Amino acid sequence: xxxxxxxGRRGDxxxxxxxxxxxxxxxxxxxxxxxxxxxxxxxxxxxxxVTAGLIQMGVENATVSVVDQGALPFALAARxxxxxxxxxxxxxxxxxxxxxxxxxxGSDPERQRRSRLYLPGNEPKFFINAGLHKPDGxxxxxxxxxxPREKDAARVMVxxxxxxxxFVGAERMVRINQGESGMKDLEWxxxxxVHVILIPKVEHPRQVDKVQNRIEDIQRELGLKNTxxxxxxxxxxxxxxxxLEIAAAADTVVALAxxxxxxTADIGAERTLAGRESFWARSQVIxxxxxxxxxxxxxxxxxxxxxxxxxxxxLEAKSLGFVGKGCIHPRQIAVVHEAFAPTExxxxxxxxxxxxxxxxxxxxxxxxxxxxxxxxxxxxxxxxNTVAAALAAGKLPSDWREAEEADSGTPEGSL
Amino acid sequence: xxxxxxxxxGRFVPAEINGESAVAYQGIGKxxxxxxxxxxxxxxxSDYPADGDKVVADLxxxxxxxxxxxxxxxxxxxxxxxxxxxxxxxxxxxxxxxVKDLRWFPSASxxxxxxxxxxxxxxxxxxxxxSMNGPLGDYxxxxxxxxxxxxxxxxxxxxxxxxxxxxxxxxVIAAPTADTFxxxxxxxxxxxxxxxGFALADSQYAEHVIVVTDNLVPFPCVPWQIxxxxxxxxVVLDSIGDPHKIVSGTTxxxxxxxxxxxxxxxxxxxVDAGIVRDGFSFQAGAGGTALSFALFLRDLMRDQKVKAxxxxxxxxxxxxxxxxxxxxxxxxxxxxFDLVGVRSMRENANHVNTSPFTxxxxxxxxxxxxxxxxxxxxxxxxxxxxxxxxxTHSDGRLLHGIGGxxxxxxxxxxxxxxxxxxxxxxVLVDEVTTLCGPGELIxxxxxxxxxxxxxxxxxxxxxxxxxxxxxxxIAEIKAEVEEICGGPPAKPEVGEKVVAAIKWVDxxxxxxxxxxxxx
Numbered sequence: 062x063x064x065x066x067x068x069g070r071r072g073d074x075x076x077x078x079x080x081x082x083x084x085x086x087x088x089x090x091x092x093x094x095x096x097x098x099x100x101x102x103x104x105x106x107x108x109x110x111v112t113a114g115l116i117q118m119g120v121e122n123a124t125v126s127v128v129d130q131g132a133l134p135f136a137l138a139a140r141x142x143x144x145x146x147x148x149x150x151x152x153x154x155x156x157x158x159x160x161x162x163x164x165x166x167g168s169d170p171e172r173q174r175r176s177r178l179y180l181p182g183n184e185p186k187f188f189i190n191a192g193l194h195k196p197d198g199x200x201x202x203x204x205x206x207x208x209p210r211e212k213d214a215a216r217v218m219v220x221x222x223x224x225x226x227x228f229v230g231a232e233r234m235v236r237i238n239q240g241e242s243g244m245k246d247l248e249w250x251x252x253x254x255v256h257v258i259l260i261p262k263v264e265h266p267r268q269v270d271k272v273q274n275r276i277e278d279i280q281r282e283l284g285l286k287n288t289x290x291x292x293x294x295x296x297x298x299x300x301x302x303x304x305l306e307i308a309a310a311a312d313t314v315v316a317l318a319x320x321x322x323x324x325t326a327d328i329g330a331e332r333t334l335a336g337r338e339s340f341w342a343r344s345q346v347i348x349x350x351x352x353x354x355x356x357x358x359x360x361x362x363x364x365x366x367x368x369x370x371x372x373x374x375x376l377e378a379k380s381l382g383f384v385g386k387g388c389i390h391p392r393q394i395a396v397v398h399e400a401f402a403p404t405e406x407x408x409x410x411x412x413x414x415x416x417x418x419x420x421x422x423x424x425x426x427x428x429x430x431x432x433x434x435x436x437x438x439x440x441x442x443x444x445x446n447t448v449a450a451a452l453a454a455g456k457l458p459s460d461w462r463e464a465e466e467a468d469s470g471t472p473e474g475s476l
Numbered sequence: 477x478x479x480x481x482x483x484x485x486g487r488f489v490p491a492e493i494n495g496e497s498a499v500a501y502q503g504i505g506k507x508x509x510x511x512x513x514x515x516x517x518x519x520x521x522s523d524y525p526a527d528g529d530k531v532v533a534d535l536x537x538x539x540x541x542x543x544x545x546x547x548x549x550x551x552x553x554x555x556x557x558x559x560x561x562x563x564x565x566x567x568x569x570x571x572x573x574x575v576k577d578l579r580w581f582p583s584a585s586x587x588x589x590x591x592x593x594x595x596x597x598x599x600x601x602x603x604x605x606x607s608m609n610g611p612l613g614d615y616x617x618x619x620x621x622x623x624x625x626x627x628x629x630x631x632x633x634x635x636x637x638x639x640x641x642x643x644x645x646x647x648v649i650a651a652p653t654a655d656t657f658x659x660x661x662x663x664x665x666x667x668x669x670x671x672x673g674f675a676l677a678d679s680q681y682a683e684h685v686i687v688v689t690d691n692l693v694p695f696p697c698v699p700w701q702i703x704x705x706x707x708x709x710x711v712v713l714d715s716i717g718d719p720h721k722i723v724s725g726t727t728x729x730x731x732x733x734x735x736x737x738x739x740x741x742x743x744x745x746x747v748d749a750g751i752v753r754d755g756f757s758f759q760a761g762a763g764g765t766a767l768s769f770a771l772f773l774r775d776l777m778r779d780q781k782v783k784a785x786x787x788x789x790x791x792x793x794x795x796x797x798x799x800x801x802x803x804x805x806x807x808x809x810x811x812x813f814d815l816v817g818v819r820s821m822r823e824n825a826n827h828v829n830t831s832p833f834t835x836x837x838x839x840x841x842x843x844x845x846x847x848x849x850x851x852x853x854x855x856x857x858x859x860x861x862x863x864x865x866x867x868t869h870s871d872g873r874l875l876h877g878i879g880g881x882x883x884x885x886x887x888x889x890x891x892x893x894x895x896x897x898x899x900x901x902x903v904l905v906d907e908v909t910t911l912c913g914p915g916e917l918i919x920x921x922x923x924x925x926x927x928x929x930x931x932x933x934x935x936x937x938x939x940x941x942x943x944x945x946x947x948x949x950i951a952e953i954k955a956e957v958e959e960i961c962g963g964p965p966a967k968p969e970v971g972e973k974v975v976a977a978i979k980w981v982d983x984x985x986x987x988x989x990x991x992x993x994x995x
Binding site: 271 | 870944961963965
């Protein structure tokens with residue numbers, strides 16, 4: 062029953078990836094041929110990784126060819142497993158490398174989600190340094206950036222990346238596919254310390270339920286207890302109508318995002334830079350999210366060369382009430398963070414309110430006042446958030462209270 | 477079998493190169509040759525045409541007039557880079573004259589010089605002393621050249637000429653514009669390249685000098701970057717080079733987010749270290765990361781309203797923009813990489829042409845390189861002691877020339893912005909494949925995974941104490957790279973034959989390159 066499978070990419074322009082062909086045989090043992098750009102340095106390592114993988118997957122007789130363009134071990138292992146599975150779809154034994162300790166950290170439902178960097182799930186070269194650009198989250202994408210015939214290979218690659226790549230503290234997110242394909246995706250990623258699952262094209266809270274139930278089933282089967290958060294994405298008129306129901310569909314929903322490329326197509330409008338055509342839907346998402354107590358997150362900005370346009374777009378999103386923006390290039394991240402950060406004027410005002418609040422608290426006063434004005438509790442809450450955001454953005458030193466008090470004696474002054 | 481001796485860096489190097497004895501590297505600033513500088517024979521002006529017209533029919537005639545003989549040394553410069561047409565025609569003419577065993581002494585060679593391989597095979601050329609990459613690099617790395625290659629820095633080339641280590645019999649100087657007397661300039665003409673500084677020593681010290689141009693102008697050619705008073709003959713060709721390969725129309729900055737991150741951190745490092753202040757100076761080449769470093773530094777200089785006294789080039793449109801915007805008083809330029817640079821050199825008196833003599837020469841009474849406050853350079857490998865390699869790939873093959881790299885290490889702060897690994901090729905390693913620059917002179921490594929400061933630079937460590945930049949021990953970054961790449965890389969298997977000697981700036985031998993297996 063000789064059967065063939067191949068996976069990966071080859072050619073001079075390919076970087077940090079490889080192409081592997083496996084022909085399963087009935088006898089004759091394993092024949093392995095490796096051609097690698099890094100053969101002088103890692104030729105032996107590549108051979109032993111492939112040999113160990115074949116043993117783990119129970120392959121005893123096969124011809125294997127590897128054409129390598131400097132793929133890291135996690136990517137090599139993913140291509141080998143995908144090729145073996147394509148040669149014999151009935152074979153369901155994974156080739157797992159050990160989980161790196163750098164992948165074992167948690168998240169928090171309330172954490173900042175100002176930037177999320179999309180990474181095409183079948184392109185390992187983009188994964189390796191993604192975390193160094195300090196996004197709040199990385200999204201390993203299994204949906205639109207992966208060609209339909211590569212979905213299987215991308216699942217293996219994304220699973221391996223979740224086990225091997227250090228995203229340097231970024232929240233670990235995966236965007237799954239729609240429908241049944243998405244249910245299949247969950248089997249691959251739920252056990253791999255994924256923090257947030259993005260559900261595309263949500264139009265009804267049932268879709269969120271279905272994902273939540275599937276996650277719980279998988280976790281129950283494996284005895285896993287970690288909470289996996291959800292971020293549904295609204296990308297249609299139907300979804301926009303049900304924004305609140307969708308955001309409130311499960312306790313695990315932490316944010317509600319909007320995707321404008323599909324939304325504008327759905328309502329039959331051109332997507333413009335000014336964005337008048339999507340104002341209603343964006344407001345729906347913001348209000349639905351806030352009503353459900355989750356974060357409203359804006360779409361991506363697609364022109365990677367236009368940093369001023371990006372900055373303006375984030376400032377507009379911030380003014381509407383969004384707290385996050387999608388990024389498709391690492392250079393967008395710093396711009397997004399800077400634009401979401403509170404302004405000097407906002408920080409100055411917030412500092413004075415926080416100090417007045419703390420003073421009132423110390424003195425046991427029920428009412429916070431600044432100068433002659435009374436400050437309402439929601440204003441205090443917003444000031445506390447602003448100070449926290451300023452601290453996180455590095456725009457305020459941690460010892461700002463001392464500096465402030467030394468500066469002005471008593472914290473008074475007009476707003 | 478070459479007799480090897482251990483040098484002060486612990487490297488085993490040949491005691492003899494192509495039949496001449498060689499001095500092993502003794503440490504930085506330790507070797508001081510004595511005696512008098514070399515000089516060509518005395519000439520008399522009465523032997524030259526009184527009307528100043530030195531034009532002869534063609535290269536072959538000029539070489540015959542120069543009395544080309546077996547075993548001579550012929551030099552060329554590399555200002556025409558990968559667009560050069562002259563060197564290939566020169567050795568074709570030499571082959572027609574039937575000479576053998578020439579030593580080619582270029583200031584650098586390029587992939588366009590692959591046709592020289594046929595002259596090496598036929599015995600016209602014995603060996604090359606100058607950087608090699610591409611097909612010539614492979615030819616040499618695989619041990620197919622008869623003699624041993626010698627790689628020198630730009631300053632080391634001047635040193636070798638001045639102290640007599642290399643005696644140039646015939647210098648062939650490609651000139652974008654020249655007059656009949658031999659005055660020549662690179663700043664204009666269809667093959668304009670900016671300047672001709674790499675040919676300066678050749679013009680002054682060669683026994684015989686031939687200027688080759690495709691743009692002959694009536695006397696005087698002004699400015700005269702090369703003085704006709706040193707020149708014996710002038711040859712006119714239809715074209716000395718391909719303008720598109722000599723300089724680029726526009727210089728592209730890198731789009732790689734990782735390289736941009738490294739460049740940005742490097743610029744921020746210079747600010748945090750207190751280097752960026754009024755009157756400072758820097759040097760950055762035209763490589764992708766160095767170029768974007770200059771752009772990030774420009775933005776920081778604008779923010780802080782700081783003006784540099786001088787920038788050392790390789791110049792590009794970006795440095796020219798800084799000069800024109802008033803962010804620096806001068807560009808001191810060693811080579812020009814794009815058309816804007818050539819135009820600026822021609823038109824702006826504050827864009828000054830320099831040479832390895834002013835900038836790098838070991839036998840000068842000082843040089844500019846050590847006065848530069850911060851220099852940003854590349855490397856193929858750096859080890860945990862900050863030693864760096866710039867000439868070979870990790871597989872042992874010759875990849876780059878030394879260029880001005882070794883000379884620039886004498887800057888007051890030397891920073892290497894480098895990725896910690898490329899694909900699966902670690903750049904941070906336990907021990908460099910080939911030693912080109914001693915770690916004592918390399919102050920800072922900036923990688924995407926963190927910045928390492930040489931422990932010898934306690935002053936810099938102190939300055940950066942409160943910086944928010946990710947300062948880490950070099951060994952820690954190296955360990956992380958090995959974790960990502962799947963262990964330390966294997967060493968390349970090399971043969972016994974020494975194919976190239978690597979010179980230090982003072983003429984001593986700092987390392988050598990051994991033969992690699994043929995593919």
